[in-house]
Amino acid sequence: MIAARKEDLRNTLGRYWGNRVAVYSDSASSPTVVQPPCELLRVVAECLASECGYQFSMIVSERRRGAPLLHYVLEGAEEEGFILLDSMRGENGDYTRLSLVMPAAEAYERAIERDVGIRFESLLQAERAPAEERGSFIMPIGPVYSGTAESALFELQTCGENVLRASHTLEYKHRSIESLARGRTTHDALLLAERCNGRSAFAHGWAFARAVEAIGGSRTPERGEALRAFFAEIERYRSHVATIREVCESTGLIVAASQASILEEELLRLSGALCGHRYLFGVVAIGGITCDVDDSRCSDVVERLRGIHTRLRRLGSALRFDGTFFDRLENIGVISAADARKYALVGPVARASGWSRDARARQPYEHYRRFMLTPVEESEGDGAARVRVLFRECAESLRILRQVSTSLPHGPVRADVPARAGCGLGWVEAPRGITLHWVRCDEGGRVVHYQMATPSLRNWYGFHLAMEGFSFQDFPITLATLGLCVAESDR
Amino acid sequence: MSDWVLRGLATGVKSSAYPKRAESAEGVSPGLPEGADLGSLSSASGVSRLCPTQALHASGTVVAVDRGACVNCYRCARAPVTLPWNRGYEWASLTDEAVDDASRRLGRAFGHSLHVRVVDAGDCSACLSEIAQLTGPYYSLHRLGFFITPTPREADALIVVGPGTQRMREALLATYEAMPSPKRVIAVGACALSGGIFAESETVEGATANMLPVDVIVPGCPPPPLAIIHALLVAAERTAGVSTR
Ligand code: SF4
Numbered sequence: 001m002i003a004a005r006k007e008d009l010r011n012t013l014g015r016y017w018g019n020r021v022a023v024y025s026d027s028a029s030s031p032t033v034v035q036p037p038c039e040l041l042r043v044v045a046e047c048l049a050s051e052c053g054y055q056f057s058m059i060v061s062e063r064r065r066g067a068p069l070l071h072y073v074l075e076g077a078e079e080e081g082f083i084l085l086d087s088m089r090g091e092n093g094d095y096t097r098l099s100l101v102m103p104a105a106e107a108y109e110r111a112i113e114r115d116v117g118i119r120f121e122s123l124l125q126a127e128r129a130p131a132e133e134r135g136s137f138i139m140p141i142g143p144v145y146s147g148t149a150e151s152a153l154f155e156l157q158t159c160g161e162n163v164l165r166a167s168h169t170l171e172y173k174h175r176s177i178e179s180l181a182r183g184r185t186t187h188d189a190l191l192l193a194e195r196c197n198g199r200s201a202f203a204h205g206w207a208f209a210r211a212v213e214a215i216g217g218s219r220t221p222e223r224g225e226a227l228r229a230f231f232a233e234i235e236r237y238r239s240h241v242a243t244i245r246e247v248c249e250s251t252g253l254i255v256a257a258s259q260a261s262i263l264e265e266e267l268l269r270l271s272g273a274l275c276g277h278r279y280l281f282g283v284v285a286i287g288g289i290t291c292d293v294d295d296s297r298c299s300d301v302v303e304r305l306r307g308i309h310t311r312l313r314r315l316g317s318a319l320r321f322d323g324t325f326f327d328r329l330e331n332i333g334v335i336s337a338a339d340a341r342k343y344a345l346v347g348p349v350a351r352a353s354g355w356s357r358d359a360r361a362r363q364p365y366e367h368y369r370r371f372m373l374t375p376v377e378e379s380e381g382d383g384a385a386r387v388r389v390l391f392r393e394c395a396e397s398l399r400i401l402r403q404v405s406t407s408l409p410h411g412p413v414r415a416d417v418p419a420r421a422g423c424g425l426g427w428v429e430a431p432r433g434i435t436l437h438w439v440r441c442d443e444g445g446r447v448v449h450y451q452m453a454t455p456s457l458r459n460w461y462g463f464h465l466a467m468e469g470f471s472f473q474d475f476p477i478t479l480a481t482l483g484l485c486v487a488e489s490d491r
Numbered sequence: 492m493s494d495w496v497l498r499g500l501a502t503g504v505k506s507s508a509y510p511k512r513a514e515s516a517e518g519v520s521p522g523l524p525e526g527a528d529l530g531s532l533s534s535a536s537g538v539s540r541l542c543p544t545q546a547l548h549a550s551g552t553v554v555a556v557d558r559g560a561c562v563n564c565y566r567c568a569r570a571p572v573t574l575p576w577n578r579g580y581e582w583a584s585l586t587d588e589a590v591d592d593a594s595r596r597l598g599r600a601f602g603h604s605l606h607v608r609v610v611d612a613g614d615c616s617a618c619l620s621e622i623a624q625l626t627g628p629y630y631s632l633h634r635l636g637f638f639i640t641p642t643p644r645e646a647d648a649l650i651v652v653g654p655g656t657q658r659m660r661e662a663l664l665a666t667y668e669a670m671p672s673p674k675r676v677i678a679v680g681a682c683a684l685s686g687g688i689f690a691e692s693e694t695v696e697g698a699t700a701n702m703l704p705v706d707v708i709v710p711g712c713p714p715p716p717l718a719i720i721h722a723l724l725v726a727a728e729r730t731a732g733v734s735t736r
Contacts, residue, residue: 148623149611151613174657174658175689196615198614265627269516270518278715291569
């Protein structure tokens with residue numbers, strides 16, 4: 001399939017530019033690389049987006065023979081996988097700005113300009129300036145605010161009612177995870193991947209492991225794959241319940257928040273009893289998982305989850321019939337489908353805006369290749385739609401868990417992964433959207449380069465879209481419905 | 492609205508009996524390794540070499556655990572030769588400085604009740620999530636007279652999570668300064684105790700103690716809600732902490 005895709009790409013691009021655009025891949029398992037000359041970069045990107053349906057995911061910046069080389073990682077439409085679009089320094093020393101045709105790349109280009117010290121051509125519109133409005137003021141919130149919120153700074157410009165401009169500064173939690181990984185063994189770097197966001201540790205660890213497994217060219221045994229999906233769905237379920245709790249808290253519905261909190265704690269205890277850790281730390285390993293769970297244990301877990309789900313459904317219908325809850329969420333923080341697409345939003349946030357990107361269905365991996373999954377979708381794009389998506393995805397997760405528990409393959413749960421030099425891309429649909437991890441290793445199996453694009457990092461574009469034009473006092477509610485994690489963005 | 496009241500009442504009491512009685516439910520704690528005599532030189536050095544954060548130190552056949560550095564990776568629990576595993580949660584202790592300096596004690600004036608401000612100095616969000624559980628029905632912190640407050644001016648204790656990122660240093664110190672004295676600082680979790688897995692990062696300060704006078708420490712990655720309750724009880728002098736001497 002990969003070979004066929006490469007041919008397709010070669011034909012499409014060849015039709016316009018002959019052999020001026022190189023299409024190749026380093027090895028059978030590594031992603032296809034498209035390498036146009038500098039002056040063609042933007043038109044090629046446009047062509048890939050409009051004719052082949054590729055969308056921007058992340059920029060990987062590596063050094064090749066001293067000079068930085070930027071790979072724009074693009075995600076294909078249905079089952080097309082990922083390709084790398086290479087960008088090199090132009091004759092005048094500048095790099096081409098792709099964000100002019102792929103707006104989602106803007107934040108990455110800015111970050112690269114700042115951190116890697118390379119220059120992009122200066123074509124960009126000025127940074128979004130405060131709106132000019134008489135009598136308006138900027139209200140700063142953070143970095144220390146509210147009870148148990150993560151550290152971040154928000155600046156809301158307002159005249160008192162509506163938010164004119166919303167901006168956020170994420171720099172307070174910077175732990176340099178990616179550079180910290182350099183020089184470590186992949187087993188040790190995995191611990192860092194897990195801890196970029198402790199609340200979806202399993203998904204991030206899994207994506208990192210998949211990148212390393214792609215380099216080693218190994219496959220996880222079937223039972224390991226199935227159990228990975230099992231743990232990942234438990235994590236998704238718990239993460240969604242936690243977001244529902246936060247939304248209830250933000251609307252001041254204390255009883256509902258307590259009910260959600262009870263379910264969340266029960267899910268944490270269930271994980272703790274299953275594998276030792278309440279947040280599933282130390283479960284995923286390079287090549288599989290560290291602890292096998294026997295079949296009867298899995299059925300028990302599903303049984304208990306059904307009990308939890310009955311109560312979650314009851315909570316959901318109580319919220320629906322309580323006029324005050326969904327009233328507070330409807331028509332606030334609206335993100336249109338066009339914006340979701342333009343900024344390549346991911347996860348439940350994108351799916352609530354009718355932009356149904358779900359890697360489990362679109363880029364199926366491991367166990368998800370074995371069954372059909374229809375992504376949940378809502379179209380309104382407001383806070384209420386985002387909460388509905390969470391409730392519906394919980395039901396979907398339970399369905400997957402039941403399916404996995406009744407058809408667990410036998411055998412080992414972990415395989416050895418040979419240490420090899422090379423690079424690999426791992427992706428997993430984390431609870432809040434697709435997470436991508438790019439790893440380059442040396443022959444000794446040590447990490448040379450590591451970069452990640454987490455779902456929250458990408459969904460922060462949604463923040464100003466959802467805040468501007470809406471009422472100032474909706475800020476905490478909108479923020480809760482977006483379910484953004486600071487730790488995995490400001491890493 | 493009254494519907495919610497009924498719903499709440501119908502749920503019944505969920506609260507843990509701790510600290511009156513030990514909590515026996517499964518999955519309330521991730522556990523921590525215990526030091527042990529493994530009986531052979533090679534097992535002791537073999538196990539201690541597994542640790543990614545150098546929390547294990549072998550001397551002869553005995554392995555000692557530096558709990559503050561353990562990041563719950565479970566390598567030493569899943570190796571061929573394993574360390575015994577402590578499934579409890581009463582892990583908090585007073586720091587040596589807090590024991591020696593009587594002027595740092597809160598004294599009886601506090602009626603054994605505390606208002607607590609939480610500051611995130613770069614956590615991975617798991618520690619904060621465990622703190623958020625504290626106010627939920629299972630742990631209902633309020634029944635013990637502890638309250639999480641949004642304002643430092645009202646706070647008697649400061650909980651710090653995360654490896655102390657440089658960019659949070661100023662905000663953290665400002666929060667501490669804004670609190671009236673006497674006040675206590677509680678470092679929660681491996682990152683706040685030793686920098687944890689991020690200890691070698693160039694953009695973190697490491698242990699909270701590098702920036703503030705710390706009174707109570709509680710290990711774990713993350714410490715479960717019951718361990719944080721234990722830390723609050725130790726801070727309020729309602730129970731003695733784990734002895735570290
Ligand atoms: S569980 Fe803790 S002590 Fe054991 S190896 Fe991991 S970090 Fe070290």
